[in-house]
Amino acid sequence: MKRYMILPLLCLAAATLTACNDWLREDAPGTTKLSDFFTGGETCRQAVVASYVPLMWEYNGTYFSEWFIGDVMSDDALKGGENTGDMANAYDLENFKTITTNDLLLQYYRAQYQGISRCNLAIQNIPAVLPDDTMDERLKERYLGEVYFLRAYYYFRLVRAFGDVPMPMVPLTSSNEWRQPRSPKSVIYGQILSDLKNAEAMLWKKSESPAEETGIATKGAAQAMLMKVNLYLKDYDEAHKWGTALMQQADEEGEYTLCNNYNDNFTLEGENGPESIFEIQYMEDPTSDFGEGYGFTRGTFTPILIRSRSSKLGAGWGFNKPTQNLYDEFEAGDPRRDWTIINPSDEQIETPEQEIYLGCRYLNRKYALMTSDDNSTWYQLTHQSRGPINNKQIRFADALLMYAEACLGSGLDLDKGKKALNRVRSRVGLGEADLNENSLRHERRVELAMEGHRWFDLCRWGIAKQTMDAYKATETPEARAEMSEFVEGKHELLPIPAEEVRLGNLTQNPGY
Structure with a gap:
């Protein structure tokens, strides 16, 4: 990825001069303008690659993997770690004690806007670039499709966690533009759908992508997201429409299918396999991140974060621990339980x-990179805190389960929906x-x-309160003692980080 900077113009004046001449107003040597950067297909490619990178970020002074929200806030997982004081930010999320200065949320929030900023830059500049020997018109269109998809993805992450958020749609180049008001979530969802429809029309199918570009956004990924976003909006007819398009790609064109073995999804060999629609790409990286922050490493922290604190079980930090409630949800004989949860002796x-x-x-077993069924062999990480496994x-x-949900909600193709479920x-x-x-x-x-x-x-089903209250009653006395009461109408959303409220003069979510 090429890093670049727009430098200010310099006006150099000697003591003997009373005014700046024209030659003094010229750009200083080394100044790079956007028009100088976006000159050909290769620089367009670099801008697109840079737009993917913030998806990988999980650390900037604290760890902020999305599963701290998606798993730990739910009935599926407890925070874990050495004790309740280990990662206090995650403890607050787990127990509905989150305050506006939670640094995990601040870093997660900012990472998404880093991605949006890069997408906005690419969307604004790529259209004017003429094709050359590195980019024809079709590839140029695909590049735009990728950044439309990614911008939608970043905004989707923000709106479902925080509700109304600022929605800049162009690069912000002046301090006068930095204060952006919160846009209503209905407007944000509308923009997400618009971006995804643009992406779906421009992107290539998975089978059309060159091998060296495995993992890029595809037409199927856009269709899956259009189905998903419409499920969030409870527009089941639209969800069914896009689900049908994706199922056609899968069943008639052979673009997607289930892996024969469920657990293949969580191995290095199974990355970008037949079941993969979109995954965040990670790789081996032997460098250390500590003190470096956003984007310093290309590996994922998840394996070391979720492995046991025991040296016999991976020598990790013990976060994101599955609950008894989740363990009991699995039916008798369901092999997914033991490929999801390790019950150590x-x-x-x-x-x-x-x-x-x-x-x-x-x-948590799925992304711990365990290489044997008896919990005895673990993938040796190149760096103690870094793993190469992609996140699906x-x-x-x-997608099959979303399609079944769309069929049920719309009342369309109920037989097909049942087949998808089964x-x-x-x-x-x-x-x-x-x-x-x-x-x-x-x-x-x-x-x-x-x-x-x-x-x-x-949260999207509207059952967070009743589910979390019922779950709380099943937990250990030790866990219940730490939990605050779930407040309906408040805890479904997270607070806008206080630093962003201050900098942007933003309003806050109710109750925080």
């Missing part, structure tokens, strides 16, 4: 006071289920457990 737990968190001993944001099983179940050897609200919600929970979906599903 007493012999494997070296320091119970650090490894058993508020009565919970379970470990959308996989075909998720296709996910049959992959793991489970019997047929009827298509109804309960079966769908159960299946999404167990199929996608510990992948960061659960909290957002509860």
Whole structure:
């Protein structure tokens, strides 16, 4: 990725001069203008690549992986760590004690706007670039499709977590433009849908993407997101329309299918496989991030964050611990339970006071990079805090369940919706289920457990309060003692970070 900077014009005046001449007003040597940068296809490619990068970010003074929201705030996971004081920001999220100065939320919020800023820059400048020997018109269109998709994705992450947020649509080049008001979430969702429709029309199919560009946004990814966003808006007819388009790509054109083995989704060998619709790309990186912040590493922190604190089970930091409530949700004989949750033996737990968190001993297995079924062999990380495994944001099983939900909600193609639901179940050897609200919600929970979906599903279904209250009653006395009461109408959204409220003169979400 090429980094560049727009430097101010310099007016150099000697003591003997009374005014600046024309030659003194010329750009100083080394000044780079945007018009100098966006000169050809290669620089367009660099701008697009840079737009993906903030998706990878998980650290800037504190860790802010999205699963701290999607898993830990839900009934699927407890924070974990050495004790309740380990990562106080995550403890507050877990227990609905979040305050506006939570640094985890500040860093997550800012990372999304870094991505949006890069997308805005690319969207503004790529159209004027003429094709050359590195970019024809079709590739230029795909580049624009990618950044439209990414801008929609960043705004989607923001709006579902924070509600109304500022929505700059062009690069902000003046301090006079920095204070942007919060846009209503209905307006933001409208823009997300517009960007995704642009992307869907411009992007290539997964099979058309060159091997060296595996992992870029595709037409199928845009269709999946159009289905997902419309489910959030409860526009089931539109969700069904886009789901049907995606299913056609999968079933008639062979673009997507389920992996034969469920667990292949969470191995290095399974990256960008037949089930992958969109995933965040990570790679081996032996460098250290500490003190460096955003974008310093190309590896993911998730494996070390979620591995056991025991050296016998990966020697990690023990965060994002599956709950007993989640463990009990799996049906008898469902193999996904043991590919999601590790239940360590007493012999494997070296320091119970650090490894058993508020009565919970379970470990998250999916992205821990374990390489054996008996929990004895772990992938050796190149750097102690860095892992190469990609994070699957959308996989075909998720799309099948969204399609089933769209069919049920719209009343269209109910037989196809039922087949989609049971296709996910049959992959793991489970019997047929009827298509109804309960079966769908159960299946999404167990199929996608510990992948960061659960909290957002509860909120979009409007059942966060009743679910979290019921879950609380099932927890250990130690865990219940830490939990605050869930306040309906407040806790479904997170607070706008106080520093952003101050800098932007923004309003705050109700109750914070």
